[in-house]
Amino acid sequence: MTEPLLAIENLAVHFGTGPGSVRAVDGVSLTLERGEILAVVGESGSGKSVLSRAILRLVREPPGRLVGGHIRFEGRDIAAMSPSELRALRGDQISMIFQEPMASLNPVFTIGFQISEALRTHRSLSRRAARAEAIRLLEQVGMADAALRYDAYPNQISGGMCQRAMIAQALACRPRLLIADEPTTALDVTIQAQILALLRRLRDETHMAIILVTHNLGVVAEMADRVAVMYAGRLAEVADAQTFFAGPLHPYSRGLMASVPRIGDRVATLRAIPGVIPRGGAAAAGCTFRDRCPQAMDICRQTPPEFIQGGSRVSCWLHAGSDIAAPAAEGAAP
Amino acid sequence: MTGAAPAHTSREADLSRDAGATMPPATPAGGPLLRVDGLSKQFALDDAVLPWAKGRRVQAVDNVSFEIAPGQTLGLVGESGCGKSTLGRLVLRLIEPDAGSVALDGMAVTGAGKRQLKALRRRMQIVFQNPFGSLNARMSVGEAIAEPLLAFGVGSRTERSEAARRLLALVGLDPGHAGRYPHEFSGGQRQRIAIARAIALEPDLVVCDEAVSALDVSVQAQILNLLKDLKARLGMAYLFISHDLAVVRHVSDRVAVMYLGSIVEIAEADRLFADPKHPYTVALLASVPAETPAARKHAAPLEGQVPSPIDLPPGCRFAGRCPRAMPRCHEERPALRAIAPDHKVACHLYA
Structure with missing residues (x-):
């Protein structure tokens, strides 16, 4: 068995200190293979964005705090890296794209300059060579008139085009891992379809792995090889996409699926999940979903371990008859 | 339909x-x-x-x-x-x-x-996308819901606050929260308040x-x-x-x-x-x-x-x-x- 590209072990990120602190990410363990698309699904407050930023150590400290755990990327622990090691890693081996392309690109530099910057920094290319490579990248992401657009400022092109520019920038150094946080949420549905097709094509061509953070189950169904459902800082379920969509195991995953209206399957009333996600992140003990769970039991006051059932990992006492997942990290707990 | x-x-x-009662049709048929x-x-x-x-x-x-x-x-x-x-x-x-x-x-x-x-x-009423922007932060939600009634001179002050409480219940919120302010509610709850105001x-x-x-x-x-x-x-x-x-x-x-x-x-x-x-x-x-x-x-x-x-x-x-x-x-x-x-x-x- 070869080593996975990325192995997150018992990662914990808290905000603030003392009794008011928020456990935004609370003991998350995940692995990612080369070329794999993993979707991290959750609602606002689930911790999915904090998790994705923590992988690149982009959580501002303070108020954030990496409390414990390891992030092993090709065997090296990102959690233990120095600022200069992180700088060498970011934008080179691991890149990130964000939800708001207009807000993530610098408005006072041309998009071409921002794409070549990564090439000049990490690859020490000359200005001319970087320009040629940036134009090639813009063509690769489907930007029409790439040579002309190189000199455009972000406000001169549309949101969909800005998202393509940001993807081109992220891909400049051929990263082995792309983290995409809600990459299509701000886009119209026809443009979303174009960007998703583009990401899939790039994965097929370059064999990079993608962590796709989204709240949209349609995007997950369209893209993911594997699905990780997050709730209040913890993983509720991790499953192969086919298995997940055929029948999710966790009551929260099932509630999420039933909440979404479907074009092909019109129902009179949606099965909404009552209540809202707890604001303070994970509670100290017990299942974080138990107050909203239609199947909550007495034992749910104790935090469930991760049970293995048919290749899926699920944190729910309903599946207590199954195998218990081996602890991901040896002595990694804080 | x-x-x-x-x-x-x-x-x-x-x-x-009771605001939940069904009403007879008034619009000319067809x-x-x-x-x-x-x-x-x-x-x-x-x-x-x-x-x-x-x-x-x-x-x-x-x-x-x-x-x-x-x-x-x-x-x-x-x-x-x-x-x-x-x-x-x-x-x-x-x-x-x-x-x-x-x-x-x-x-x-x-x-x-x-x-x-x-x-x-x-x-004719409207409900907007952003319940954070469409509710006045300085008005209690009871006041916000009763405001359309006030604008049209419907009922007395007591009747209006009664109506606000009933509308809160109708949209699935606690009528006892009429004195609270928008920031005390989640996004979904705020959208319920905006809906209560629109149907007042x-x-x-x-x-x-x-x-x-x-x-x-x-x-x-x-x-x-x-x-x-x-x-x-x-x-x-x-x-x-x-x-x-x-x-x-x-x-x-x-x-x-x-x-x-x-x-x-x-x-x-x-x-x-x-x-x-x-x-x-x-x-x-x-x-x-x-x-x-x-x-x-x-x-x-x-x-x-x-x-x-x-x-x-x-x-x-x-x-x-x-x-x-x-x-x-x-x-x-x-x-x-x-x-x-x-x-x-x-x-x-x-x-």
Whole structure:
């Protein structure tokens, strides 16, 4: 068995200190293979964005705090890296794209300059060579008139085009891992379809792995090889996409699926999940979903371990008859 | 699909009743509740902000006509910039149209004097996308919900606060929280408050402008169920504006698809989703992500993007992206024509 590209072990990120602190990410363990698309699904407050930023150590400290755990990327622990090691890693081996392309690109530099910057920094290319490579990248992401657009400022092109520019920038150094946080949420549905097709094509061509953070189950169904459902800082379920969509195991995953209206399957009333996600992140003990769970039991006051059932990992006492997942990290707990 | 329409004879009396009771129909049988005819709106581009665009105009809404029956939900879908929100505001005359007319229950909204308009406004309300922006942070939610009643001099102070508590209960919130302020509520709860305020005067028509778009899916489902439930109980009609096709499918009796200021297709909802005719509708439906991994699409159905609505060329506005465009499409704009009962399409393919 070869080593996975990325192995997150018992990662914990808290905000603030003392009794008011928020456990935004609370003991998350995940692995990612080369070329794999993993979707991290959750609602606002689930911790999915904090998790994705923590992988690149982009959580501002303070108020954030990496409390414990390891992030092993090709065997090296990102959690233990120095600022200069992180700088060498970011934008080179691991890149990130964000939800708001207009807000993530610098408005006072041309998009071409921002794409070549990564090439000049990490690859020490000359200005001319970087320009040629940036134009090639813009063509690769489907930007029409790439040579002309190189000199455009972000406000001169549309949101969909800005998202393509940001993807081109992220891909400049051929990263082995792309983290995409809600990459299509701000886009119209026809443009979303174009960007998703583009990401899939790039994965097929370059064999990079993608962590796709989204709240949209349609995007997950369209893209993911594997699905990780997050709730209040913890993983509720991790499953192969086919298995997940055929029948999710966790009551929260099932509630999420039933909440979404479907074009092909019109129902009179949606099965909404009552209540809202707890604001303070994970509670100290017990299942974080138990107050909203239609199947909550007495034992749910104790935090469930991760049970293995048919290749899926699920944190729910309903599946207590199954195998218990081996602890991901040896002595990694804080 | 049309339920009982609400009465508007004795509103003060209505308020003292249980707000959940069903009301008898009052609108003349067969007549539409809302009739929109040839509605158009252009915006001049600001010369100071865009000096190079001097004198240029954006055609936000262009000759739009449709009707909504009492108690019916018309879904209005389209991508950003298609004019759907402008259309919603034009219907309520929150902005003045350049041309065309809007009539509610046979009474002209466009051209109505100040007093008449105020009387009509009581029967039409709007729920906006952002419940953080549409509630006054300095007003308790009870005051916010009772404000429409105050504006129309309905009831005494005590009766109004009683009504606010009843409305809170109706939208699934604790009546005891009437004295709390908006920041004490979550996004979904705030949207419930905005809905309670919109239905306080028991309107005939509620415009929902992306009313669930900012909410998480589990909360979105709660609000969609609430809107459906209120419609069944109070018999309101909705103009439901959204970019989310699945949501529109879920709530609508009929659906209109907009592209660059015009309705390109309007039909009964099941029919539109089962048998879309306009190439844009077809592409829009095909762009919606798959519901299961087995149904993946692998390719984007539509290349390019929505062109700028400034100085549009003649002909069909979709022609530049349309996979089935013919020479005629670049010269002549197709009119919205009926191709079947309750199914209209603006496309030369069906001329």
